[in-house]
Amino acid sequence: MINHLPSTLPTPTEDAPADSRQPRLAYLLSSYPAISHTFFLNEITELRKLGFSIDVASINKPAWPPGMPSLQEASALETTFYVKDVKPARVLYTLLKIVFVHPRVVVRGLRAALQLDGWNLPATAYALFYLAEALLLGDWLRRRGQQHLHVHFGGPVATVGMLTSLTWGIPYSLMIHGPEEFYDVDKSYLGRKVARATFVLCISDYCRSQAMKVSDPAHWAKLHVVRLGVDLHLFTPDLARDRSGTVELICVGRLVPDKGHLVLLRAFSRLVSSGYDLRLRLIGDGAERRGLESFIAREGLEGSVILEGSLNHEATRRKLSQADIFVLASFAEGLPIALMEAMAMEIPCVSTFVAGIPELIRDGLDGLLVPASSETALSAALERLICDPALRHTFGRAGRRRVQDLYDLRANARLLAEKLHEELPGALAPV
Numbered sequence: 001m002i003n004h005l006p007s008t009l010p011t012p013t014e015d016a017p018a019d020s021r022q023p024r025l026a027y028l029l030s031s032y033p034a035i036s037h038t039f040f041l042n043e044i045t046e047l048r049k050l051g052f053s054i055d056v057a058s059i060n061k062p063a064w065p066p067g068m069p070s071l072q073e074a075s076a077l078e079t080t081f082y083v084k085d086v087k088p089a090r091v092l093y094t095l096l097k098i099v100f101v102h103p104r105v106v107v108r109g110l111r112a113a114l115q116l117d118g119w120n121l122p123a124t125a126y127a128l129f130y131l132a133e134a135l136l137l138g139d140w141l142r143r144r145g146q147q148h149l150h151v152h153f154g155g156p157v158a159t160v161g162m163l164t165s166l167t168w169g170i171p172y173s174l175m176i177h178g179p180e181e182f183y184d185v186d187k188s189y190l191g192r193k194v195a196r197a198t199f200v201l202c203i204s205d206y207c208r209s210q211a212m213k214v215s216d217p218a219h220w221a222k223l224h225v226v227r228l229g230v231d232l233h234l235f236t237p238d239l240a241r242d243r244s245g246t247v248e249l250i251c252v253g254r255l256v257p258d259k260g261h262l263v264l265l266r267a268f269s270r271l272v273s274s275g276y277d278l279r280l281r282l283i284g285d286g287a288e289r290r291g292l293e294s295f296i297a298r299e300g301l302e303g304s305v306i307l308e309g310s311l312n313h314e315a316t317r318r319k320l321s322q323a324d325i326f327v328l329a330s331f332a333e334g335l336p337i338a339l340m341e342a343m344a345m346e347i348p349c350v351s352t353f354v355a356g357i358p359e360l361i362r363d364g365l366d367g368l369l370v371p372a373s374s375e376t377a378l379s380a381a382l383e384r385l386i387c388d389p390a391l392r393h394t395f396g397r398a399g400r401r402r403v404q405d406l407y408d409l410r411a412n413a414r415l416l417a418e419k420l421h422e423e424l425p426g427a428l429a430p431v
Contacts, residue, residue, distance in 0.1 A: 022053035025420065026146040028137065028164075028172075030157040032058040033076040036254055036284070038313050039228050039337045040152060041076055046413035052420075055144050057081040057137055059157055070312060081140050083133050083160075091136065098135050109135060109167035116159075116189060123187075131167070133160045138168035148172065148198070148424055154181035154190055162193050173423070175201045175226075176211055177334035179258070179355060185214045194219050199423045201226045201416070204335045204356030226416050229409035230340045237346035237400065238321040247386050248279045250323035250347075252316060252338040253330070255286035260329035260352070260372065262288075262295060267329070267379035269299045276386055278304060283319060285310045316341075323347050324392065325385050330354050331372050340407045343367070343399030348392045350381045366402040367395050 025047075033041045044054050061082040064073070086094070099106050113131040117123035137160065141149060149172040151161035158174055158181070165172040174197045181188045191214040194200050199222045202208035208223050215223070249268070253259040261282065268280050282292075282305065289307065296305050308319065320326070326342035328351045335356035342349055343360075349367035351357050363369040368384070370377035385392050 022051055023421070024053045024055075024146060025424075026055045026057065026141055026144065026149050028149055028151045028157060028161050029056065029058045030153060030155075031060040031062045032056060032080055033073045034062045035064070035310050035312065039230075041073065042231065042409055043228075043413060043416070045072070046410060047417060047420075050413065050417045052417070055081070055141075055146060057083060057140060059083050059133065059160060061085045070314065073312075083136055086136060091132075094136055094139055095132065098139060105138070105167055106135070108169075109163065112163055112166035127159075127163075130156070130160050131163055134163035134167050138164045138170065141170055142168065146170070150175065150420075153177055154193060155188055158193050159189060162189070162196055165196060171198045171424075172196075173198045173200065175203070176207055177203050178207050178210060179332040179334060182210045190214050191216075194223070197222065199224065199419075201419065203228050204359050206356040206359065207334065224419060226419055227407055227412050228335065228337060228340070229407045229412040230337060230344050230403060231409045232344055232404060235317065235320075235341050235344035237396070241322065243324060243389065246277045246279050247324045248281065248322060249325045249327055249382070250281045250283065250320060250342075251327050251329075252283045252320070252342075253328060253336070254284045255282070255288040255292060257288060258330060258332045259284075259288075260331050261292055263373060263375045263378060264327060264329040265292060265295055265299075265301070265305070267375040267382060268305070269301060270375070270379045271383060271386065272301065272304055274383075276383075278386070279306065280304060281306045281308060281319060281323070283308045283311055283316055317345075320345055320347060325350065325382065327351070327378075327382060329372070329378055330357070333357060335360060340403050343396075344403045344407075346396035346400045348385055348395035349399060350378065350385065360402065360407065361399070362402075366398045 027044060029040055044056065048054060058080050109131050113127040114124060116127045147170065149161055149164060149170055151158045151172060152175045154174055154176045161172045164170060174193060181190050185191060194211055194215045200211060202211055202223060202225050205225055208225050211223050212220055251264060255261060268278065272278055293307065296302060311319065320342060326347045326349045328336060328339060330352050331354065333355045339349055339351060339360060349361060351361060351367065351369055352372040353369050354372050358369060361367040361369055368381040370381050
């Protein structure tokens with residue numbers, strides 16, 4: 001189902017890429033290339049290998065510690081258009097130019113922004129800020145000669161994408177991940193975003209069900225499941241590692257409440273108190289770090305728990321190769337790439353019955369799942385794997401097969417490319 005929208009795009013200008021023979025597409029992301037969202041970079045890279053010419057815009061420029069980005073990430077930082085990184089004088093000049101050259105665009109944009117929340121003044125103020133970003137983004141798309149905008153996530157970044165579409169008449173599509181956009185669907189305008197979108201991709205069946213819940217059934221046909229994936233040539237098992245001695249647990253995820261790190265630490269503390277020789281490595285950073293450090297000190301776990309902070313992709317992969325068990329105690333998720341990466345490396349996984357995770361890990365077949373928030377169940381599941389190396393091996397092998405079957409990056413990128421060609425034959429035609 002495709003909505004045919006009037007386009008205000010002129011022919012490409014001097015800003016358009018020199019090679020116009022490839023099918024072209026613009027991506028809009030919240031932060032790119034971000035440490036915690038490397039799958040964006042992987043997806044775009046694979047689509048480019050499949051012949052797509054992709055321009056990337058990001059609302060925010062990610063903060064990378066010096067020396068941390070890889071060459072590929074550094075290249076992405078150089079070639080991405082950062083909406084909030086535009087100099088104030090340039091912002092003012094561009095907005096004034098749009099007002100005088102494209103007054104109808106501005107009128108459509110104001111109407112769309114003011115209709116988002118009516119008389120809710122704080123929300124309307126935010127909408128006007130999003131409109132300013134949409135005007136800048138639309139002007140960039142126009143200069144690049146782009147005819148379709150593809151947006152990852154359904155929150156504020158998609159609000160900018162929707163306003164860009166309503167303002168400039170440029171069709172857009174969504175890739176919905178969850179869980180943030182599902183918390184307050186009215187505040188995120190999720191139903192309206194689905195209705196306006198040309199099509200909507202969902203990373204899991206669970207994600208699609210949440211989009212269906214807020215959408216008119218007339219729009220359900222535009223909701224498609226296209227799964228994420230990991231590079232199975234990069235994430236391979238380390239068969240040479242000595243698995244005797246201290247059992248190493250690892251968790252990769254931002255230190256935020258959603259990830260359930262405190263429940264994990266409480267479960268881990270029980271196991272250490274029971275006499276098991278264990279080490280827990282937490283990779284990631286965030287607002288919860290100080291509270292976790294206090295718990296570690298209070299429980300005397302300084303020698304057993306290592307807070308690694310944020311690591312780049314290659315450093316994280318090296319740490320994973322040393323792990324015996326991967327654990328993620330999340331309260332809320334989309335579908336974690338970190339779990340897929342661990343499974344691809346034949347590391348047995350323990351996680352929770354949350355969102356799309358049971359689509360990745362079938363409890364008792366590909367790993368172990370426990371109720372979110374239950375430190376008792378989490379401790380028992382970890383103890384089961386700690387005490388049974390043969391079971392760890394079985395789940396490790398089964399986990400990699402599961403990823404090979406459903407979450408292979410290259411296979412899923414081909415499926416995504418096919419879906420883009422199917423849904424957008426006109427927009428993707430070479431200019």
